Amino acid sequence: MKVRLTGKDALIVVDMQNDFMPGGALPVPDGDKIIPALNRYIKLFSDNGLPVFFTRDWHPENHISFEGSGGIWPPHCVQDTEGAQFHPELFIPPDNKFIISKGYSRDFDAYSGFQGTVLDELLKERGIKRIFVGGVATDYCVKNTAYGGINLGYQVFVLEDGIKGVDVNEGDSKKAAEFLLNNGAVFITFEEIHR
Numbered sequence: 001m002k003v004r005l006t007g008k009d010a011l012i013v014v015d016m017q018n019d020f021m022p023g024g025a026l027p028v029p030d031g032d033k034i035i036p037a038l039n040r041y042i043k044l045f046s047d048n049g050l051p052v053f054f055t056r057d058w059h060p061e062n063h064i065s066f067e068g069s070g071g072i073w074p075p076h077c078v079q080d081t082e083g084a085q086f087h088p089e090l091f092i093p094p095d096n097k098f099i100i101s102k103g104y105s106r107d108f109d110a111y112s113g114f115q116g117t118v119l120d121e122l123l124k125e126r127g128i129k130r131i132f133v134g135g136v137a138t139d140y141c142v143k144n145t146a147y148g149g150i151n152l153g154y155q156v157f158v159l160e161d162g163i164k165g166v167d168v169n170e171g172d173s174k175k176a177a178e179f180l181l182n183n184g185a186v187f188i189t190f191e192e193i194h195r
């Protein structure tokens with residue numbers, strides 16, 4: 001499918017933070033391998049004057065999602081730590097970009113970039129109708145952000161060449177992709193964007 005970008009499109013890059021990359025606290029295998037592809041999307045959107053949103057996991061110490069605090073995850077993406085920083089090779093455009101922090105309260109977790117954030121307001125204010133979602137992890141925050149967007153009325157494109165999953169259980173990422181497809185998401189690759 002060929003897709004032509006319009007002024008009603010926005011890019012959402014999910015959680016490309018050090019702790020989710022190989023060597024980090026909660027690594028997504030090969031999470032860093034999608035950076036060149038994501039950078040191509042980021043430059044394309046940015047060059048076309050379209051907004052780019054970067055979500056980030058931004059947990060306090062002792063966050064409920066952490067093992068030892070009742071959760072299932074090793075501590076990760078603690079606010080203001082190196083692990084919570086974006087990967088140094090991720091291209092952050094100088095303007096028309098937005099950082100969306102989520103999971104910032106001790107007692108709430110957020111797999112979706114829309115949960116407890118102003119992401120929906122920022123998109124609606126700008127007249128955005130279609131969102132293009134990439135990043136990590138396919139089976140958690142990408143899935144929930146894309147699904148959140150669908151439920152809020154956006155047409156959602158998932159970047160097939162710009163996502164990676166953790167697959168705690170084998171097949172989780174595949175299931176997440178099927179779930180999103182069944183709910184109306186469209187999977188695209190960079191080559192399918194008309195330029």
Ligand code: VGL
Pocket residue numbers: 015020057065073111136137138139140141142
């Ligand atoms: C994520 C597990 C815990 C994600 C965040 O970004 O997909 N996964 N917190």
Ligand code: ZN
Pocket residue numbers: 057059065073076077103
């Ligand atoms: Zn988290």
